[in-house]
Amino acid sequence: MRKASGHNKKEGAVKKGAWSKQEDQKLVDYIRKHGQGCWRSLPRAAGLLRCGKSCRLRWMNYLRPDLKRGNFGDDEEDLIIKLHALLGNRWSLIAGRLPGRTDNEIKNYWNTHLRRKLIQRGIDPDNHRLGCHTAGPSNLPKWELVSHGDEEDQEADSVTVCSSEASGLSAPLPDLNLDLTIGLPFVSGNKFHAEQIQLGC
DNA sequence: AAGCTTAGCAACCGCCTCCCA
DNA sequence: CTGGGAGGCGGTTGCTAAGCT
CATH class of the missing domain: 1.10.10.60 (Homeodomain-like)
Known part of the structure; x- marks a missing residue:
């Protein structure tokens, strides 16, 4: 379907392409029970034939409960x-x-x-x-x-x-006069916790 | 109605950064 | 200090649906 990836060399037979409802359900169920934890080990634990990156992307972009879907205002x-x-x-x-x-x-x-x-x-x-x-x-x-x-x-x-x-x-x-103090609701870890952007222009 | 083109978007790829041993 | 692993990010691809001829 898509180009073969060189970075899955350790993943064995990982599935690619569109996610099925069953896969979505497995991922959601697992994260509800156990939290996100380690993405690399999550697919196996959740019974998914996906790489960790794919699971993370699916969760972050589509399955997270706090997402607002639909048209932009x-x-x-x-x-x-x-x-x-x-x-x-x-x-x-x-x-x-x-x-x-x-x-x-x-x-x-x-x-x-x-x-x-x-x-x-x-x-x-x-x-x-x-x-x-x-x-x-x-x-x-x-x-x-x-x-x-x-x-x-x-x-x-x-x-x-x-x-x-x-x-x-x-x-x-x-x-613009925007207050660009970044309050990042979804960033995990401490990478950006202190990040602020001062508007200098 | 059928074929072609274009737009929209889900998902992948590869690179970068951070963390930890 | 260094190297490897994992997460995160931005760019890009390619499938599908909608619009057009």
Whole structure:
């Protein structure tokens, strides 16, 4: 079905592809009883022919009880756009600001909906700078800086100020004024517990 | 109605980081 | 200090459903 993986060399005959209802049920039942614990040993203990990574992904993205499925609201869309402008493709951090949403879901939504939306508004989705020219989705638009006069400076990672009126965004990006103290509801371990992002722009 | 194209999304892959012995 | 194992992350793939001709 999918490409053979080199990283399953120790996994024996692991199943790949879409999850069945029975597999989902086994995973949910096991985690309800025993908690998440060690993902590597979980599949065997739960009676699943999956690798630990696959189980983790399935649980995190679809089976967790606190997930909010369904369409993104306008406020969520707006928040994702603003967070992406600040954080880039740090999907897990963005997901941390959207309770009930997963990084994978946000990433997919960005790539399929929001990217296109920004392009139609004439905004480069990669750097959130206002582009000009026609924003035809099929052609790669040419982007130009809004406020940087120095052409040599185009690769600099300074934040470019886009006019909110021109860009169609509800607020100019550097004035987002978001409190980006990351309270991560789903991060386990101590990796990000103290992580805070101060908005410096 | 059938075939083709495109969009959406679930899932995989490989790399990176952290932890621990 | 170092190396291996495990978890986590972002990029990418490929299946499927919807829309179009």
